[in-house]
Structures are given as structure tokens and as C-alpha cells.
Amino acid sequence: MGSGAAIPQWTSEPCIMGIDEAGRGPVLGPMVYGCLYCARSYEKTLSSLNFADSKTLKEEKREELFENLKADESIGWAVDIIDPRELSAKMLKKNKINLNEISHDSAIGLIIKVLNMGVLLTEVTRDRALRDWVLEETAEDLHKNFGSGYPGDPNTKAWLQHHKHLVFGFPTLVRFSWGTCTPYFKDIVEVLWESNETDGDGSSSANGKRQLKLSNFGVTKSKRKIEEIESSGKGRCKFFMARKLEQVTQF
Structure with a gap:
């Protein structure tokens, strides 16, 4: 059932929705956000229809699944195609609108569109994953009132x-690592810790250790293999190893 089709009776039941995008990274063409929705009672059937990440499917299989989707009256869908000219104009204007905000607006627009069609939408699957997320940290003041998770959401901020x-x-x-987080660390504490790594000239202090600043470390894509990254970390604590933080000399 396409977005322009008549609304079927099942849309009066509690419904779920999933949203995904294509074309966020390429330099050519539009960015497309799409949503699929169905009655919660249809969820188990939906999971058995062999849909998967399009990158894992051959073109013939994708076309076959798309035809099946269009013919399935128990599924509804809608898309938002964002023209490359619109993307460029928003990201280059004086008051820039970044890709995260454009993506947020597109996703919210799809939800509003489906709600305005009269669909009893009670849940979006990403919302469920976020809501059920188990925080690894155990601080007493941690809570999960984080809103949608998008940078423009006041609750998320x-x-x-x-x-x-x-x-x-x-x-x-x-x-x-997202730029959204940068403004929150204007007053970051300067941290010093001892490292067993030698200086650039191969020397070290008298006790074989030297002090390094937290600011000496940055998030960067390593040129080494992942196995080497995970097995390295001499002189670094677990916190930095887990987050793939490395010492760099140039940015």
C-alpha cells in the first residue's frame, strides 16, 4: 500500500513504524528517507518476509521485494526525496542547516504525514530500541529521559x-565523535596521566614514564588494522582503548 492509497481498516489498530534512509553519504543525487508501517499484530509476519539491508541484497532481490511490498495490503509506506539542490542550499546558507537537522526534519515529517492520514501510530521501532537501551554506566543520577535522540530535541539537549x-x-x-557533542566540552578539565611510551626521540623520563595531556589525544581513524588497534594500548587506560582514542601529532 503506497502513501497515496486509500487507508485500510487495519490502520485503526495500534501501529508501528520503521524509518530508514539512503543516500546520506554520496556526493551525487538526492537523499531519501522512507518509512514503513503496519499493525502491531502484523509484526511477526513482517519479520518473516525476508527484508534486509539493501546493501546485502542483489538488485533482482530488491526489485522482487519492492513489488511484494507494493502488493501487500497489510503494509503502508511513504518516502521523502530531498533534492541535492535543497541539500546544498540548506548546508551553505548563512544560517547553516546541517545534515543531522535535515535528516531529523525529514523523519519527523514522515511521522506527521502518516499520523495525518489517520494511522493510529503508537510506536516507531528505533524509539523502542532507544527506550529499551541498557546503560552500561551505573551512576546514581543517570536517567533515560533523553527524548528522540536527535540534536534538535530539547529533551535530548x-x-x-x-x-x-x-x-x-x-x-x-x-x-x-559527532560535532553535536563539541559545544558541551568547552570547559573540559585538563587531565595528566603517566604513560610508558617513550618520547618521539626514543627517550623517556628517569623512571621510564612521562606525562601526557588529555588534549594530546583525538578521535581519529587509524591506519592500522583493527586487530592491531585492539591489541595495542600500552600505557593507556581501558577508557581510551574502548573508545579507540589514540595519541596523534597532527590533526
Whole structure:
């Protein structure tokens, strides 16, 4: 059932929705957000229809599944196609609108569109995953009132502000490498710790150790194999190893 089809009777039941995108990374063409929704009672059947990440499917299989989707009257869907000119205009205007905000607006727009069609939408599957997320950290003041998780959500902003730590950063739920997180660490504490690594000239201090600043470390994509990254970390604590933080000399 396409987005322009008549609304079937099952949409009056509690429904779930999933949202995904294609074309976020390429330099050519549009970015497309799409949603699929169905009655919660149809969820188990939906999981048996062999849908999967499009990158794992051959073109013939994708076309076959798309035809099946269009013919299935127990499924509804809608898409938002964002023209490359619109993307460029928003990201280059004086008051820039970044890709995260564009993506957020597209996803919210799809939800509003489906709700306005009269679908009794009670849950989006990503919301469920976020809601059921088990926080690894155990601080007493941790809570899960983090809203949608999008950078424009006031609840998300408040949660990030409340859960930042000026030494250890954010809980592991947060994509801390995103630029969204940068403003929260203007007053980050300068941290010094001992390292067994020698200086650049091969020398070290009298006790074989030297002090390193937290600011000496940055998030960077290593040129080494992942196995080497995971097995390295001499002189570094578990916190930095787990987050793939490395010492760099150039940015």
C-alpha cells in the first residue's frame, strides 16, 4: 500500500513504524528517507518476509521485494526525496542547516504525514530500541529521559548537558565523535596521566614514564588494522582503548 492509497481498516489498530534512509553519504543525487508501517499484530509476519539491508541484497532481490511490498495490503509506506539542490542550499546558507537537522526534519515529517492520514501510530521501532537501551554506566543520577535522540530535541539537549562529564565524556549511548557533542566540552578539565611510551626521540623520563595531556589525544581513524588497534594500548587506560582514542601529532 503506497502513501497515496486509500487507508485500510487495519490502520485503526495500534501501529508501528520503521524509518530508514539512503543516500546520506554520496556526493551525487538526492537523499531519501522512507518509512514503513503496519499493525502491531502484523509484526511477526513482517519479520518473516525476508527484508534486509539493501546493501546485502542483489538488485533482482530488491526489485522482487519492492513489488511484494507494493502488493501487500497489510503494509503502508511513504518516502521523502530531498533534492541535492535543497541539500546544498540548506548546508551553505548563512544560517547553516546541517545534515543531522535535515535528516531529523525529514523523519519527523514522515511521522506527521502518516499520523495525518489517520494511522493510529503508537510506536516507531528505533524509539523502542532507544527506550529499551541498557546503560552500561551505573551512576546514581543517570536517567533515560533523553527524548528522540536527535540534536534538535530539547529533551535530548537537556540530557546531554546533564550527563556530560568533564573528564570521562558521555555515557556509551552517545555518539561522542559527532560535532553535536563539541559545544558541551568547552570547559573540559585538563587531565595528566603517566604513560610508558617513550618520547618521539626514543627517550623517556628517569623512571621510564612521562606525562601526557588529555588534549594530546583525538578521535581519529587509524591506519592500522583493527586487530592491531585492539591489541595495542600500552600505557593507556581501558577508557581510551574502548573508545579507540589514540595519541596523534597532527590533526
